[in-house]
Amino acid sequence: xxxxxxxxxxxxxxxxxxxxxxxxxxxxxxxxxxxxxxxxxxxxxxxxxxxxxxxxxxxxxxxxxxxxxxxxxxxxxxxxxxxxxxxxxxxxxxxxxxxxxxxxxxxxxxxxxxxxxxxxxxxxxxxxxxxxxxxxxxxxxxxxxxxxxxxxxxxxxxxxxxxxxxxxxxxxxxxxxxxxxxxxxxxxxxxxxxxxxxxxxxxxxxxxxxxxxxxxxxxxxxxxxxxxxxxxxxxxxxxxxxxxxxxxxxxxxxxxxxxxxxxxxxxxxxxxxxxxxx
Ligand code: DGL
Numbered sequence: 541x542x543x544x545x546x547x548x549x550x551x552x553x554x555x556x557x558x559x560x561x562x563x564x565x566x567x568x569x570x571x572x573x574x575x576x577x578x579x580x581x582x583x584x585x586x587x588x589x590x591x592x593x594x595x596x597x598x599x600x601x602x603x604x605x606x607x608x609x610x611x612x613x614x615x616x617x618x619x620x621x622x623x624x625x626x627x628x629x630x631x632x633x634x635x636x637x638x639x640x641x642x643x644x645x646x647x648x649x650x651x652x653x654x655x656x657x658x659x660x661x662x663x664x665x666x667x668x669x670x671x672x673x674x675x676x677x678x679x680x681x682x683x684x685x686x687x688x689x690x691x692x693x694x695x696x697x698x699x700x701x702x703x704x705x706x707x708x709x710x711x712x713x714x715x716x717x718x719x720x721x722x723x724x725x726x727x728x729x730x731x732x733x734x735x736x737x738x739x740x741x742x743x744x745x746x747x748x749x750x751x752x753x754x755x756x757x758x759x760x761x762x763x764x765x766x767x768x769x770x771x772x773x774x775x776x777x778x779x780x781x782x783x784x785x786x787x788x789x790x791x792x793x794x795x796x797x798x799x800x801x802x803x804x805x806x807x808x809x810x811x812x813x814x815x816x817x818x
Contacts, residue, residue, distance in 0.1 A: 541664045541764045542569075542767070542768050542769040542770055543608055543765070543767065543768055544570060544571065544768050545571070545606050545607060545608040545654065546570070546571035546573045546574050546605065546606070546607050546608070546611050546758070547563065547570050547571070547572050547573070547607060547608065547610070547611065547776075548575070548578065548599070548600075548602030548603070548605065548607035548609070548610040548611070549550075549563065549572060549573065549574045549575070549611045549613045549776075550575040550576070550595075550598045550610075550611075550612065550613060550614065550617075551576060551577070551611075551614040551726055552576065552577050552578070552580060552581040552582055552583040552612045552614055552616070552617070552779050553576050553577075553578060553581040553582070553689075553693050553727070553787070554576065554692070554693060554694070554727065554730075554786075554787055554790040554791070555613070555614065555689070555725060555726035555727030555728075555730075556574065556611075556613030556614055556726050557574065557637045557790060557791055557794050557795075558613075558614065558726050558727075558729040558730065558748070558750040558794065559611060559613035559636065559726055559750045559754065560572060560574045560776055560794075561749070561750070561794045561795060562576065562729065562750045562751050562753070562754035563601065563754045563757060564610070564757060564776060564795070565611050565613070565654070565754075566754045566755070567601065567754070567757070567758060567761070567767075567768075568772045569767075569768040569769055569770055569771065569772060569773055570761075570767075570773055571768070571773040571774065571776075571777075572773070572776035572777070573602070573605060573607065573777045573779065574613075574776050574777070574778050574779065575598055575602065575777065575779040575780070575781070575805070576778070576780045576784070576787060576802070577594055577598060577780075577781045577807075578711065578780050578781055578782040578783070578784060578787070579781035579782040579807070579808055580594050580691050580781070582686075582690065582693075583614060583616040583617060583620075583660060583661050583691065583735070583758065584616050584658025584659050584661070584684075584686050584689055584725075585658070585659055585660065585686060586660065588620040588660065588663075588664065589620075591616055591617055591620040591660060592617075592620040592621040592624060594617070595612060595614075595617040595621035596621055596624065596625060596628065597627065597808075598634065599612075599621075599628075599629055599666055600629075601805070601807055603629055603631055607631060607635065608631060608766050609631055609632045609757065609760065609761065609766060610625075610629070610631055610632075610633045610634070610638065610645075611633075611634045611636075611753065611757060612625070612633060612634065612635045613726050613750075613753070613798070614636070614726055615636050615637055615638060615658065615661045615666075615725050616657075616658050616660040616661050616725070618635030618636050618661075618666070619637065619660060619661050619664035619666040619777065620664065622635040622637075622705055627743065628646045631768075632764060634753065634756060634757055635753075636726060636749040636750075636753045636764065636767065637661075637666050637667060637669050637670050637724075637749070638731065638756075638779070639753045639756045640667075640670075640709070640722050640723075640748075640749030640751035640752050640753070641667055641670030641673070641674055641787055642670075642674050642752070643722075643747045643749075643751075643752040644671060644678075644720050644722045644747045644774070645671055645674040645675045645678055647720045647745045647747055648678060648719055648720040648745070649719055650717065650719045651675070651677055651678045651679060652678070652679050652681070652716065652717050652719060652720070653669045653678055653679070653680050653681070653717045653718060653720045653721075653722060654680075654681040654682075654683065654713040654716065654718035654720070654721050654722070655671075655680060655681070655682050655683070655721075655722040655724040656683050656684075656685050656688075656709060656713075656721065656722070656723065656724055656725070656728065657682065657683075657684060657724030657725050658684060658686050658689060658725050659684040659686050659722055659745070659805075661684075661725065662682045662683070662684040663684075663723075665673060665682070665686060667680060667682060667724055668682065668764075681712075681713065681716050681718060682724075683709055683712065683713065685705060685709055687701075687705055688702060688705060688706075688725070688727065688728065688731065689725065689727050690737070691705075692727045692728075692730050692731065692790075693746070693786065694786060695786045695789050695790065696732040696741065697731050697734060698733060698734055698735075698809075702731060702732055702734050703738060706731065706734055706738045707738050709749075710735070710738050710739060710744075711761060712740075713744075714739075714742055714744070718721050718744070719743065719744065719745060719748075720744070720745045720747060721735075721744050721745070721746050721747065722747045722749065723747065723748050723749065724748065726749065726750060728748075728791070729748045729750050730793075731781055732748070732754060734747065741766070746771055747792070759792070761818060767801055769789075775795075775799055775800060776800050776804075777800070778799060778800060778801070778802035778803065779802060779803055779804075779805045780802045780803070780804055780805070781804070781805060781806075781807045781808065782804065783804060784802055787802060788802070
């Protein structure tokens with residue numbers, strides 16, 4: 541039996557496209573719908589209860605589009621809303637923190653794992669909990685690097701600003717003795733070439749939760765007999781909650797010209813759209 545209903549994926553902006561890309565590559569028969577909440581970007585500095593309310597409203601919208609599974613492709617929203625979403629919705633809801641934490645525990649040799657993330661994710665301590673749930677003997681250094689999200693969203697992941705910030709952060713992390721670095725924000729895989737350049741040969745295993753989450757989704761689809769089989773699905777559908785600026789540039793970077801233009805959805809009837817100009 542092939543279940544051809546789509547998988548819903550969301551983030552505050554372009555970051556979750558890294559997860560979408562991994563899903564698309566790994567599960568080519570699956571139809572994918574991606575929603576970027578540009579009206580409320582960035583999530584990182586917001587209160588947890590705000591992010592939780594946005595995430596729950598988005599999941600409700602995606603469930604209304606007959607999705608068979610929803611991926612919270614945002615660490616900040618996973619930390620704020622995953623547990624409640626699982627209580628509230630019948631569809632399986634998959635977050636990005638547990639898969640990355642598990643992969644980090646498997647990768648570390650010296651049991652020292654660093655996690656870079658937004659302030660919201662760091663403050664939630666969800667990575668500390670998830671890593672120590674997998675192995676309580678692993679030490680965790682959490683570093684919030686909120687500026688990087690804006691830089692990436694502006695299309696400057698390889699530029700000098702990103703490089704200067706990463707130089708300081710990676711010095712701190714290597715000085716602490718970590719042998720494994722978790723990219724605890726779905727925007728950060730776009731920084732991988734810059735991270736490699738700044739590390740300049742210093743040994744570090746970089747764990748990208750986009751890859752590990754796609755593997756988890758594959759296993760959950762199989763275990764619940766939800767997988768689509770057969771033909772390659774059409775290109776993912778893109779939805780945004782406010783007019784996009786550089787969104788298409790990043791989409792093109794990851795997917796080439798394979799993606800359609802995003803459609804603006806009016807999800808927030810009377811919402812504060814102060815983030816829309818970003
Ligand atoms: N990509 C999101 C994450 O993984 C956060 C970006 C933001 O601050 O909105 O946390």
